[in-house]
Amino acid sequence: QITLKESGPTLVKPTQTLTLTCTFSGFSLTTTGMGVGWIRQPPGKALDWLALIYWNDDKSYGPSLQSKATITKDTSKNQVVLTITNMGPVDTATYFCVHISTRGKTWPHFDYWGQGTLVSVSS
């Protein structure tokens, strides 16, 4: 059974760096085809894909964060970390961690989601 859970601060100040951790179970990011990504949702707004990292350390980023985001993995801990620099009020959102498998029947879609974590940006 695949599960994912996000953790990190609930409040950050403008210009600070946000670090979010996704801790997962039920699969390994050393297994060919596996990927973990991040999607955010500002309050009352639509979903926005941010970043994704694959088992082979390939990474891709969505256009909304441009060079502000970095995604990394720690396979020994079953964790994926998303870092976003220079946070601003527009970055206030619920951040979801998601699973994807290039070898799964549901490729290229997100078949498992974490519960999400709300991050507010305010001074």
Add this chain to the structure above:
Amino acid sequence: EIVLTQSPGTLSLSPGERATLFCKTSQSVTSSYVAWYQQKPGQAPRLLIYGASTRATDIPDRFSGSGSGTDFTLTISRLEPEDFALYYCQQFGRSSWTFGQGTKVEMK
């Protein structure tokens, strides 16, 4: 970037009625790379339909998807109380995922 436009923004229907949701892409996309998600308040989205027309695991058969090119449709044949929620379409292309802005199916 491919833009997905969903319509209508809100659909007001009664239980038992048929719901038809639309998703139009700004350019032609591969049907295999189109999905629909359902999101209830306070919850994460759930994958409903992938490959434009295949139901995900444990999704009831009252949900169906269709479409090709730039026009895709999600149909709920007979609305159950638990189906009143937000629905998003999504596409994948050029190593990037984009979502529509969502359609809210609300109880009339």
